[in-house]
Amino acid sequence: MNNKKEVAVDAEQSTANQVLREILTGSPVRTLLSILVGFLVGAIFMVAFNPEVLNAMSYIFGRPADAFAAMGKTISDGYGALFRGAIYNTQASDFATAIRPITETLRFAAPMIMAGLGIGLGFRVGLFNIGAVGQMAFALIGVTYVSTRIELPFIIHSLVAIIVAVVFAGAWGGIVGYLKAKTGAHEVIVTIMLNYVALNLFTFFLRTPGLLLEEGGAGTPKSDPPAETAALPNLFTDEYRLHWGLVLAVAATFFYWWLMERSTIGYRFRMVGFNSSAAKASGIRVERTFVWAMAASAAFAGLAAANQGLTSVGGVTPSIHANIGFDAITVALLGGSRAGGIFLAGLLFGAFKAGGPAMQVVGVAPEILNVVQALIVMFIAAPPLIRALFRLPQPPKRKPISEWVAAKFSKPANKKVAK
Amino acid sequence: MSRIEVTSGMFSQVERKPSLKAPIVMSFVAIVSLVFFGILGPTSVVHFQITEANALVSIPDLNLPSNSLGIWASVVLLLLTAASFWFGIARKFVPRVLVIVFGLTAIVALLGWIAAGADVPVGFLLGNTLVLALPIILGGMGGIMSERVGVVNIAIEGQLLTGAFVASVVGSITNNLWVGLIAAMIAAALLSTVLASLAIKYLVDQIIIGVLLNVLVIGVTNFLYSQVISQDNANLNFPGTFDRIPIPLLSQLPVIGDAFFNQGATVYLTFLLVPALWFILFRTKLGLRARAVGEHPLAADTVGINVAKTRFWWVTLGGAVAGLGGAAITIGNVGAFGREMTGGQGFIALAVVILGRWQPIYVSISALLFGFAIILRIWANQINPVIPVDFITMVPYLVTLIAVAGFAGRVRGPAASGKPYEKN
Numbered sequence: 001m002n003n004k005k006e007v008a009v010d011a012e013q014s015t016a017n018q019v020l021r022e023i024l025t026g027s028p029v030r031t032l033l034s035i036l037v038g039f040l041v042g043a044i045f046m047v048a049f050n051p052e053v054l055n056a057m058s059y060i061f062g063r064p065a066d067a068f069a070a071m072g073k074t075i076s077d078g079y080g081a082l083f084r085g086a087i088y089n090t091q092a093s094d095f096a097t098a099i100r101p102i103t104e105t106l107r108f109a110a111p112m113i114m115a116g117l118g119i120g121l122g123f124r125v126g127l128f129n130i131g132a133v134g135q136m137a138f139a140l141i142g143v144t145y146v147s148t149r150i151e152l153p154f155i156i157h158s159l160v161a162i163i164v165a166v167v168f169a170g171a172w173g174g175i176v177g178y179l180k181a182k183t184g185a186h187e188v189i190v191t192i193m194l195n196y197v198a199l200n201l202f203t204f205f206l207r208t209p210g211l212l213l214e215e216g217g218a219g220t221p222k223s224d225p226p227a228e229t230a231a232l233p234n235l236f237t238d239e240y241r242l243h244w245g246l247v248l249a250v251a252a253t254f255f256y257w258w259l260m261e262r263s264t265i266g267y268r269f270r271m272v273g274f275n276s277s278a279a280k281a282s283g284i285r286v287e288r289t290f291v292w293a294m295a296a297s298a299a300f301a302g303l304a305a306a307n308q309g310l311t312s313v314g315g316v317t318p319s320i321h322a323n324i325g326f327d328a329i330t331v332a333l334l335g336g337s338r339a340g341g342i343f344l345a346g347l348l349f350g351a352f353k354a355g356g357p358a359m360q361v362v363g364v365a366p367e368i369l370n371v372v373q374a375l376i377v378m379f380i381a382a383p384p385l386i387r388a389l390f391r392l393p394q395p396p397k398r399k400p401i402s403e404w405v406a407a408k409f410s411k412p413a414n415k416k417v418a419k
Numbered sequence: 420m421s422r423i424e425v426t427s428g429m430f431s432q433v434e435r436k437p438s439l440k441a442p443i444v445m446s447f448v449a450i451v452s453l454v455f456f457g458i459l460g461p462t463s464v465v466h467f468q469i470t471e472a473n474a475l476v477s478i479p480d481l482n483l484p485s486n487s488l489g490i491w492a493s494v495v496l497l498l499l500t501a502a503s504f505w506f507g508i509a510r511k512f513v514p515r516v517l518v519i520v521f522g523l524t525a526i527v528a529l530l531g532w533i534a535a536g537a538d539v540p541v542g543f544l545l546g547n548t549l550v551l552a553l554p555i556i557l558g559g560m561g562g563i564m565s566e567r568v569g570v571v572n573i574a575i576e577g578q579l580l581t582g583a584f585v586a587s588v589v590g591s592i593t594n595n596l597w598v599g600l601i602a603a604m605i606a607a608a609l610l611s612t613v614l615a616s617l618a619i620k621y622l623v624d625q626i627i628i629g630v631l632l633n634v635l636v637i638g639v640t641n642f643l644y645s646q647v648i649s650q651d652n653a654n655l656n657f658p659g660t661f662d663r664i665p666i667p668l669l670s671q672l673p674v675i676g677d678a679f680f681n682q683g684a685t686v687y688l689t690f691l692l693v694p695a696l697w698f699i700l701f702r703t704k705l706g707l708r709a710r711a712v713g714e715h716p717l718a719a720d721t722v723g724i725n726v727a728k729t730r731f732w733w734v735t736l737g738g739a740v741a742g743l744g745g746a747a748i749t750i751g752n753v754g755a756f757g758r759e760m761t762g763g764q765g766f767i768a769l770a771v772v773i774l775g776r777w778q779p780i781y782v783s784i785s786a787l788l789f790g791f792a793i794i795l796r797i798w799a800n801q802i803n804p805v806i807p808v809d810f811i812t813m814v815p816y817l818v819t820l821i822a823v824a825g826f827a828g829r830v831r832g833p834a835a836s837g838k839p840y841e842k843n
Contacts, residue, residue: 045639049646128626183824188573188626189773190823192766196816204809329630365645370638378631384621 031334034386035348038376042368043075050074050364078364085358086351096239101354103242109350110249111304111324116331116342117256118300123337124260125293126273131176131191132325134198135298136305137318139169141205143309144212144316147226157229158310162248165306166299172198173298174291181287187294195325203318214315223316232310245307249346252303257339259296269293301325330377349373441513442503444821448525449496456489456532463536469674485535492528496521519784526791533795533811537802544794545678549686550752552783552790554579554761556689557744558768559775559782560696564737565611567700567777568730569713569835573629574614576765577636578607578738582745584640587756588648590658596750599658600685603746604739610636611738615731622839637759644758656755661685685751688743696740697779709733713833716840726840744768770819777833789815 047053056070084090086105092098115132122129129135142164152160176194179185205212206221214224225231232244260266271279272289280286308320331349335341352373356366379386465488467481499521503513530539558575565572582603590599614632617623648655661683669680679686700706709729711719716726748764749756767789775782792815796808 045642049643130630179820179824185820185823189770190820193770193816193820193823196763197813197820200809200813200816204807207809208807326634330634333627333631365642367638367641367645371635371642372638374631374635374638378628378635381627381631382617382621382623385617 030383030386031336031380033390034376034379037379037386037389038372039079041375042372043079045368045371046074046078046364047071074364077362078359078368081358081362081364082351082355082369084355086355100240101358103236103240104354105347105351106246107242107350108353109346110245111307111322112327112331112349112353113249113343113346114252114307115301115304115324115328116335116346117252117339118297118304119328119332120335120337120342121256121260121269121293121300122297123332124273125269125289125297126276127177127180127187127290127293127297129173129176129191129294129297129301130188130326130329131173131194131298132301132304132328133321133323134191134195134325135169135172135301136308136321136325137195137198137202138172139165139302139305140309140316140320141202141212142168143306144206144223144226147230147310148212148224151227152229154229157227158232158244161226161230161310162303162306165302165309167302169302169305170295170299173301174295176298177291177294180294181290199318206316206318212316221318225312225315226310230310232307243311245311248303248307249343252300253339253343256300256342260339265292269296301328304328327373330373333377334380336380439504439507441518442500442507445496445500445503445521448521449493449500452489452496452525452528453493456528457486457493458490460486460489460532461535462486465531465534465537465539467539467541469541483531485531488531489528492524492531495524496528499524515781522788533799533806534802540798541674542678544791544798545675546682547794547797548787548791549679550682550747550790551793552786553685553689553747553751554744554764555768555771555786555789556693556783557747558741558765559771559786560692560779561611561737561739561741561744562768562772563696563700563777563779563782564740565614565734566772566836567713567833568709568733569716569833569838569840570615570618570730570734571625571629571837572611572614572734572737573626573769574610574632574636574765575741575768576761576763577629577633578610578741579745579748579761579765579768580636580640580759581610582607582742583748583760584643584745584756585742586746587656587658587749587754590750591655596658596661596684599750600743600746604742607742607745608735608739611735611741612731614738615734618734618839619727619730622841625837625839633765640756641758644756648756652755658750658754660750660752660754683751685743685747689747692740692743693779693783700779710833713835716835720840730840741765741768767815770816770823774819774822788818 050070053067053070053074056067060067085101087102089098089101092100115136118132118135119129143161146161146164147157150157150160172194176187176190179190180187203221206223207213209218212223214222232248234240235242235244235246258266260270268279268284268289271282271284272286272293276286279289304324305321308322308324309316312320327349331342331345334348335343335345352369356369359366359369462484464482465485467483469480499517503517503521506513506517530544558579561578562572562575585606586596586599586603588599589602590596593599610632614625614628617628618625663681663683664687665681666687670676672680698706700710708719708724711722712724712726712729719729720726745761748760753760768786771782771785771789774785774788792812796812799811800808
């Protein structure tokens with residue numbers, strides 16, 4: 001009786017794990033197909049709500065060519081502008097200007113990669129951190145204080161600000177882990193609530209004279225710009241706005257890879273995420289792991305906060321977090337929570353942010369890219385959907401370990417009987 | 420009377436028994452109130468405007484020095500705390516009525532402190548609390564309907580936004596608010612079917628799909644708003660709002676009459692819907708089946724309830740209710756649609772469901788707390804409060820955190836909430 005129950009639990013866990021595993025370890029083919037379908041649906045939206053197309057549709061039976069030409073033009077205009085705005089400006093006069101868009105893409109991608117790594121870390125441990133926005137806001141209190149109120153020499157100032165960001169965010173995230181471990185409160189609800197608390201706290205600090213409010217400011221919550229010694233310097237000439245945040249993002253990606261794939265802590269994290277009961281049985285303190293994992297997850301969001309706070313032009317405002325915390329969820333899901341995947345996903349969505357204004361110019365509302373973004377990740381997250389759409393083969397079903405053991409060790413016995 | 424409950428669902432606690440946590444939190448609040456609102460409170464007079472112009476019975480307005488109001492309120496709070504200690508020591512759960520009275524008294528003390536030397540327009544605060552809480556109440560009802568059958572609905576935010584958008588646009592195009600209202604409900608229900616089918620049929624992680632639906636809806640509504648609606652606001656986004664209809668007699672009650680019974684159609688629909696949902700969930704066979712599916716799908720399946728079908732319909736109808744909540748934002752309150760105008764109210768609804776313990780009536784009361792916090796922030800901004808507005812805004816979120824962390828009593832959701840059910 002007891003034994004049966006255990007097997008049932010095992011089987012149940014393995015199905016839940018299997019679903020999660022499928023999301024996290026998507027094949028490259030499926031990822032590419034998802035991106036393709038996302039762009040296709042985006043194109044349908046662009047066409048369906050374009051005034052020129054609607055105009056041509058009104059006489060589609062008279063001159064169908066017009067309608068199709070208008071459709072083609074809308075799509076090529078829209079995605080063409082995205083390409084010019086995010087990768088290579090074909091209309092630029094010289095090469096230096098032409099490659100400016102790709103540097104913008106990298107600039108937008110950097111914080112999304114860093115925050116995405118944090119969310120991805122959470123996923124690997126089986127935690128859903130929707131709180132990156134709040135963790136960034138709390139970290140920004142520290143970053144803004146260090147960068148505007150403290151005087152330190154060049155480089156050291158930036159480093160101190162970054163460390164403060166990581167510590168602040170980590171502490172804010174640690175609260176979530178602690179509450180989950182001690183009281184069983186679900187991290188999704190706790191992080192949502194802490195988001196609002198942190199954002200209000202951040203606004204209060206920015207609004208209050210003597211705390212973070214700019215010199216001579218009143219009413220509007222806004223800080224001084226970061227001190228020159230603290231601001232992240234540009235990577236190239238001032239013509240490009242790309243700064244050292246990208247280097248930080250690359251370093252964070254390598255560190256994440258090492259942490260998750262090579263270190264003992266990462267092994268523990270993954271073990272808890274894979275099967276927390278098994279991890280507990282083999283002596284890992286699961287509750288403590290939750291606290292550390294949540295803190296580590298938030299620490300990566302803290303890096304994104306440092307990136308934002310130390311590069312703000314004209315001072316930090318409450319909207320400095322730019323919703324990166326939420327975008328990071330889609331980045332982590334598209335990237336399959338792997339270091340390399342998250343980096344590439346961050347680049348894609350960074351390109352979306354960089355290319356938006358160019359689309360606006362040709363009359364396509366850039367918000368369509370948010371739709372594309374959501375659809376891509378939705379197809380990634382729903383493997384059966386994309387598989388049904390393209391008739392891809394079903395992956396082999398993983399069996400519960402007990403069956404595997406039974407099959408493995410009963411075979412020799414069977415053979416003997418057969419002989 | 421210790422209760423041991425199986426831990427499995429998204430919000431479950433391992434073990435819950437009557438404890439002294441709630442009385443301890445209450446005594447902390449009572450002492451803070453006594454010290455800061457009472458003993459250290461300002462001596463200037465606070466004026467509670469109670470009676471509306473058309474009220475049947477007029478109650479004289481209340482004029483009191485702020486600090487003596489603080490002391491009297493704190494005495495009441497201390498008595499209630501003592502009572503809850505008695506319950507705790509006797510190993511009994513603190514009755515919810517006591518907690519609610521405690522909360523109301525604390526709010527009165529807080530109001531008296533904030534508005535020292537100024538007026539407190541009671542009717543204005545109550546009426547706006549209700550109207551602003553409406554989307555949260557209805558979003559919460561949608562959340563209850565899907566979580567009671569075991570599907571976590573993070574997409575309430577998206578459903579509210581869909582409802583707000585469709586109600587305004589369809590209401591403007593057809594020039595008929597009722598058509599807009601129904602269209603909003605249908606649109607949000609359709610959105611819910613996406614959640615339902617992905618969660619039930621394809622077993623996609625419910626939280627992930629909810630988050631993505633929110634991103635999708637924000638993208639679609641923003642896109643349509645910039646690309647189409649904003650070009651022709653007068654014809655596409657100018658629906659007007661439901662007329663206020665005073666209910667005879669009830670609207671002339673003192674204090675609450677004008678605030679609760681001189682409102683638009685969306686308010687009255689909510690008045691009908693909340694008790695109806697409570698009745699269906701807890702007093703009918705239909706509700707019993709739904710709850711069985713959410714608590715123990717295998718058992719429900721064994722006795723012949725179609726788990727997938729039950730879940731699908733409850734989640735879909737829950738979406739329709741949340742869509743009504745979205746309509747309450749536009750055609751029920753402000754009129755025109757604005758970009759991302761729900762501003763996180765769907766997430767608050769999610770919290771309110773837990774705070775109200777998956778019970779329609781308690782969820783509505785919790786939602787009123789958040790509605791009150793919104794109007795308090797707006798009102799307090801105008802009278803230069805003693806403490807920064809940002810901290811007032813934070814209070815309901817902190818209350819939710821405390822509640823979720825299990826300090827304020829039992830929090831246990833439907834056991835199978837968030838878990839897909841696969842028929843073998």
